[in-house]
């Protein structure tokens with residue numbers, strides 16, 4: 393059955409394990425690739441691996457969000473805004489004060 397051998401990660405447990413190992417070693421080398429200023433997209437593993445492509449996309453989205461949420465020099469009001477937003481989220485709805493027709 394060697395003539396029907398396909399490079400499918402789901403083909404055998406051994407291949408799946410090998411694919412996971414390749415992903416693990418790629419992911420372990422990501423910081424070094426980024427630190428070297430190289431383009432992750434050029435990595436041969438990444439180009440052939442949808443799982444790692446999804447991972448890199450997620451990481452880039454998170455990094456981009458972090459850049460927008462946390463400017464290099466965050467203003468003093470940032471924490472106040474966060475605390476206020478959390479307080480609004482957690483404020484329990486009180487039917488007696490929220491739905492008082494006398495205030496209408």
Ligand SMILES: [Zn+2]
Pocket residue numbers: 414415416418437441442443444445
């Ligand atoms: Zn991978």
